[in-house]
Amino acid sequence: MATTVDLDWKNLSFGYLKTDYNIRSYFRNGAWTTPEMTSDETVNLHMAATGLHYGQEAFEGLKAFRGVDGQVRIFRADENGKRLASSAEYLRMAVPPLELFIDMVKQVVKANERFIPPYGTGASLYIRPVLFGSGPQVGVKPADEYLLIIFVTPVGPYYKEGFNPIRVIIDRDHDRAAPLGTGHIKAGGNYGASLISSEEAHDKGYPSVLYLDAKEKKHIDECGAANFFGIRDGRYITPKSHSVLPSITNMSLMTLAADLGLKVESRPVEAEELSTFSEAGACGTAAVISPIGSIYDPETNHTYTYNNGEPGEWSKKLYHKLRAIQYGEEPDTHGWNLVLE
Numbered sequence: 001m002a003t004t005v006d007l008d009w010k011n012l013s014f015g016y017l018k019t020d021y022n023i024r025s026y027f028r029n030g031a032w033t034t035p036e037m038t039s040d041e042t043v044n045l046h047m048a049a050t051g052l053h054y055g056q057e058a059f060e061g062l063k064a065f066r067g068v069d070g071q072v073r074i075f076r077a078d079e080n081g082k083r084l085a086s087s088a089e090y091l092r093m094a095v096p097p098l099e100l101f102i103d104m105v106k107q108v109v110k111a112n113e114r115f116i117p118p119y120g121t122g123a124s125l126y127i128r129p130v131l132f133g134s135g136p137q138v139g140v141k142p143a144d145e146y147l148l149i150i151f152v153t154p155v156g157p158y159y160k161e162g163f164n165p166i167r168v169i170i171d172r173d174h175d176r177a178a179p180l181g182t183g184h185i186k187a188g189g190n191y192g193a194s195l196i197s198s199e200e201a202h203d204k205g206y207p208s209v210l211y212l213d214a215k216e217k218k219h220i221d222e223c224g225a226a227n228f229f230g231i232r233d234g235r236y237i238t239p240k241s242h243s244v245l246p247s248i249t250n251m252s253l254m255t256l257a258a259d260l261g262l263k264v265e266s267r268p269v270e271a272e273e274l275s276t277f278s279e280a281g282a283c284g285t286a287a288v289i290s291p292i293g294s295i296y297d298p299e300t301n302h303t304y305t306y307n308n309g310e311p312g313e314w315s316k317k318l319y320h321k322l323r324a325i326q327y328g329e330e331p332d333t334h335g336w337n338l339v340l341e
């Protein structure tokens with residue numbers, strides 16, 4: 001095992017920190033090139049690349065953890081590979097085969113082993129695959145060339161002072177994704193379109209926004225760049241919609257919720273149901289679960305408060321269960337972890 005670098009793991013932020021290597025494969029002349037490891041942090045790109053002009057770009061986010069037994073576990077990388085393929089298909093990009101994706105993820109994590117945070121620090125290694133059209137095109141059509149890069153960066157524990165509930169504001173002035181648009185894929189364009197919303201919410205003192213469906217503003221869509229869930233009467237309830245990104249964390253929480261005896265409902269969820277939940281949360285790779293303390297609706301001037309603004313029992317239980325699997329503290333009964341050889 002490589003000697004770990006000396007970093008203040010517990011205080012790392014969710015930011016970019018240079019590591020030793022990133023890995024790249026090009027799609028050229030109809031085939032993917034053998035993945036190449038490089039220390040170059042820059043990309044030499046054609047100025048007419050479709051990734052720059054026409055948004056032919058998608059990304060992924062996943063994590064590797066150093067477990068209680070010293071082994072390195074990458075969480076559900078196959079699901080990220082499948083989701084990247086679906087994003088690529090929709091944006092008419094070359095589709096990276098799952099085997100190529102998994103091979104690149106494993107190689108880049110291994111090459112940067114000294115940046116995988118030690119067990120017990122709460123930190124992890126964030127893995128960021130990005131795929132874009134690198135070939136030139138002036139007419140609006142797909143590129144002939146694509147580049148898949150995977151880089152990694154160590155990130156600190158999301159919760160430095162315990163499991164902190166967030167304040168959320170409903171945004172009726174902007175939509176993240178159109179009803180039949182790109183909400184179901186991890187396209188960078190969705191993020192560009194959501195920055196105004198999150199910046200405005202921050203300025204008002206809210207770390208996150210709740211989006212309603214773009215068409216009727218009747219159903220709950222997503223909570224910032226995270227899926228939403230509510231708990232009520234022994235049920236885990238989460239919105240299902242074409243404009244909601246299929247979160248791998250949410251998929252896992254639904255399985256664990258069922259394991260723990262909750263009834264799982266994945267269906268359209270009306271905004272009116274906000275008043276009925278005993279707990280609410282946002283979920284995604286970065287935090288696993290961000291408990292929602294309250295949701296403010298500027299239209300009605302009403303604030304929905306959950307569990308007196310404290311993290312609820314089910315949210316805590318689900319969070320700890322998923323964490324324990326990722327760190328190898330509990331058996332991985334669903335076969336989610338890819339253990340690095």
Ligand SMILES: *Cc1c(COP(=O)(O)O)cnc(C)c1O
Pocket residue numbers: 061186222224225226227245246247248249250283284285286
């Ligand atoms: C990435 C993302 C999520 C979370 O997905 P995970 O696979 O759980 O990390 C949720 N919503 C949006 C819009 C996202 O882009």
